[in-house]
Amino acid sequence: HEIGPGSLVLFDELGGGTDPVEGAALAVAVIEAVRQAGAACVATTHYAELKAYALDTPGVCNACCEFDVDTLKPTYRLIIGAPGKSNAFAISEKLGLSPDIIRRAQTLVSTENKSFENVIEKLETSRVQMEKEREEAKRLREEFERFKADAEAEIRKKTAAAEQEAEKARKRAAAMVASAKASCDFLYDQMEKMRRAQESAKAAEELEAARRAVRDHLRATGDTYDPIEEPVEEDGDYVLPRPLHKGDRVRLVTVNKEGELTDEPKNGMVTFQAGVLRVRARVADLRLLTDADVKKKEKQPKSTVTVERSGGFRNEIDLRGMMGDEACLAVDQYLDEAVMNGCESVRLIHGKGTGALRTAIWKYLRGDRRIASFRIGRYGEGDGGVTVVELK
Known part of the structure; x- marks a missing residue:
């Protein structure tokens, strides 16, 4: 009378201790009354009628506690959804009861109960098989998960190793490219040096040829430029008394000028300085002056020589459009003419542009001993496109 929704009613062997048929019917009625009251109910039984009731009635479910026939002990594992099987015959056999008695007892079981027990046995067998298959599936799944984890770890390891190798390959390729670029730069530099050396x-x-032309011209017009020039001695059999050295006083027989060597002879050539005139000359064209020659020269009366300016000489030269080396060569030849014509100041027209030509010319002018000073042109002189040179 006190049960209701939220109540839990427990029955142990409901309907037991009386006639099985009446006890089963009474148990079903009691369970229906509890359900109608809205209470939850758990009942244990050995009645096949109650097992069948649970199978046929919605909201009612069979369950059983697993029993190990081999050990005659329960496993205390609750199986939901399957009715428990009566194990009376199996337990009796395990306990030593005569097999004949057990077989006779089996023949006395009603066909209906026997069929029901067979159904339960088949269900139990199927359940056990499903449990084994589920355990096997679980084992296989766990094995697969382990294999998957190991495979993923191996893939990550190999991927990392591949990335490291790829990075090493990229670094090696970059080093090879850098090495090839450095080699190319070196080759380009060497080729540029060779080109400049050739130029x-x-x-x-060309400079030596020009200077030879100037000397030939001076010899051809000697009366004009040096009317009192002493005759050149013809001494084709002359042999230097000793090797020439830097600082020696010598006479250049091709122009009959005395001067001083500014460097050591090399490959039969040497630099000869005579006043503002500085040329490369052959050692064979030089005569070594002894101390007696120098004293004799000092005792001779000095003659006054007047150099007349050539009518075609201009005090400016246009260097625009030339390369640096070409312009420097032209300036060197022009300054020779300027000195010969007695000019004190000349203008070098190089234009403005990028300033590269002016830079090359100024670099050359700084090392020329014929020059007293030079400066950029002022307003009216050509501004930044002209360099004004004052000669010594």
Whole structure:
């Protein structure tokens, strides 16, 4: 009378201790009354009728406690959804009861109960098989998960190793590219040096040719430029008394000028300085002056020589459009003419542009001993496109 929604009613062997048929019917009625009151109910039983009632009635579910027939002990594992099987015959056999008695007892079981027990046995067998398969599936799944984890770890390891190798390969490739670039830069530099050396050698040859032309011209017009020039001695069999050295006083027989060597002879050539005139000359064209020659020269009366300016000489030269080496060669030849014509100041027209030509010319002018000073042109003189040179 006190049960209601939220109540829990427990029955142990409901309907037991009386006739099985009446006891089963009474148990079903009691369970229905409890359910109608809204209470939850748990009942244990061995009645097949109650097991069948649970199978046929919605809201009612069979359950059983697993029993190990081999050990005759319960496993205390609750199986939801399957009715428990009566194990009376199996337990009796395990306890030593005569097999004949057990077989006779089995024949006395009603066909209906026997069929029901068979159904339960098949369900139990299926359940056990499903449990084994589920355990196997669980084992396989766990094995697969371990394999998957190991495979993923191996993949990550190999991926990291591949990335490291790729990074090393990238670094090696970058080093190879840098090495190739450095080699190319070195080759380009060497080629540029060779080109400049060839241009310099060509310029030196052109300069020497120009100076030879100037000397030939001076010899051809000697009466005009040096009317009292002493005759050149013809001494084709002359042999230097000793090797020439820097600082020696010598006479250049091709122009009959005395001067001083500014460097050591090399490959049969040497630099000769006579006043503002500085040229490269062959050692074979030089005569070593002894102390007696120098004293004799000092005792001779000095003659006054007047150098007349050539009518075609201009005090400016246009260097625009030339390369640096070409312009420096032209300036060197022009300054020779300026000195010969007695000019004190000349203008070098190089233009403004990028300033590279002016820089090359100024670098050359700083090392020329014929020059007293030079400056950029002022307003009216050509501004930054002209350099004004004062000669010594």
